[in-house]
Amino acid sequence: xxxxxxxxxxxxxxxxxxxxxxxxxxxxxxxxxxxxxxxxxxxxxxxxxxxxxxxxxxxxxxxxxxxxxxxxxxxxxxxxxxxxxxxxxxxxxxxxxxxxxxxxxxxxxxxxxxxxxxxxxxxxxxxxxxxxxxxxxxxxxxxxxxxxxxxxxxxxxxxxxxxxxxxxxxxxxxxxxxxxxxxxxxxxxxxxxxxxxxxxxxxxxxx
Ligand SMILES: CC(C)(COP(=O)(O)OP(=O)(O)OC[C@H]1O[C@@H](n2cnc3c(N)ncnc32)[C@H](O)[C@@H]1OP(=O)(O)O)[C@@H](O)C(=O)NCCC(=O)NCCS
Numbered sequence: 001x002x003x004x005x006x007x008x009x010x011x012x013x014x015x016x017x018x019x020x021x022x023x024x025x026x027x028x029x030x031x032x033x034x035x036x037x038x039x040x041x042x043x044x045x046x047x048x049x050x051x052x053x054x055x056x057x058x059x060x061x062x063x064x065x066x067x068x069x070x071x072x073x074x075x076x077x078x079x080x081x082x083x084x085x086x087x088x089x090x091x092x093x094x095x096x097x098x099x100x101x102x103x104x105x106x107x108x109x110x111x112x113x114x115x116x117x118x119x120x121x122x123x124x125x126x127x128x129x130x131x132x133x134x135x136x137x138x139x140x141x142x143x144x145x146x147x148x149x150x151x152x153x154x155x156x157x158x159x160x161x162x163x164x165x166x167x168x169x170x171x172x173x174x175x176x177x178x179x180x181x182x183x184x185x186x187x188x189x190x191x192x193x194x195x196x197x198x199x200x201x202x203x204x205x206x207x
Pocket of ligand 1: 105107109114115116117119120141142147
């Protein structure tokens with residue numbers, strides 16, 4: 001905060017765009033964090049690698065985006081200051097015959113967690129599932145990620161099975177990676193559950 005306040009030149013006045021003198025002395029401040037929830041665009045893809053963290057997953061990111069382009073999926077982002085700090089994907093194709101849309105790849109960049117972005121992303125995804133008239137939203141939670149279960153349970157998801165298998169992807173260097181999947185399956189009935197959200201105003205603005 002000290003640096004920010006010096007930039008405003010508000011020293012001695014007790015206020016300014018970047019904070020107050022009291023904040024400077026205390027070292028703590030609460031700042032506004034405008035967030036936009038929107039569909040991914042092509043120029044988001046490099047940023048979604050999060051400075052190398054998800055570079056090995058470039059092929060998976062590209063696949064999720066293609067699915068959105070074809071109308072068989074969605075890739076929804078939480079954008080802060082022009083940077084995608086959160087993501088959730090939907091696959092409308094994989095389980096369409098059983099009336100399910102699969103929510104997957106929910107993630108929020110570490111410093112932005114516990115601010116409500118995860119919940120907002122799931123709700124935005126649910127609205128799209130509802131708009132499509134798909135009866136259930138379904139998702140898988142890795143059995144070594146049990147800590148996240150209460151997050152989904154609070155959102156109304158219920159256990160509905162278990163899924164095991166594997167998926168394959170290539171790293172940008174061309175290495176084939178085989179990932180074993182062992183997940184709890186959770187689902188939520190959209191027709192009932194999403195009713196309270198209708199008309200609450202969040203619209204995904206396509207660019
Ligand atoms: C799961 C995740 C997307 C939640 O995002 P978020 O922006 O922090 O979510 P919100 O702020 O909306 O909600 C956070 C709540 O969920 C709880 N939560 C989420 N993941 C949790 C975990 N792994 N362990 C414990 N609590 C968790 C938080 O404790 C918090 O609860 P509180 O409000 O009572 O403190 C984020 O933690 C993440 O990116 N995790 C790594 C990737 C991942 O596990 N994705 C889910 C794959 S199924």
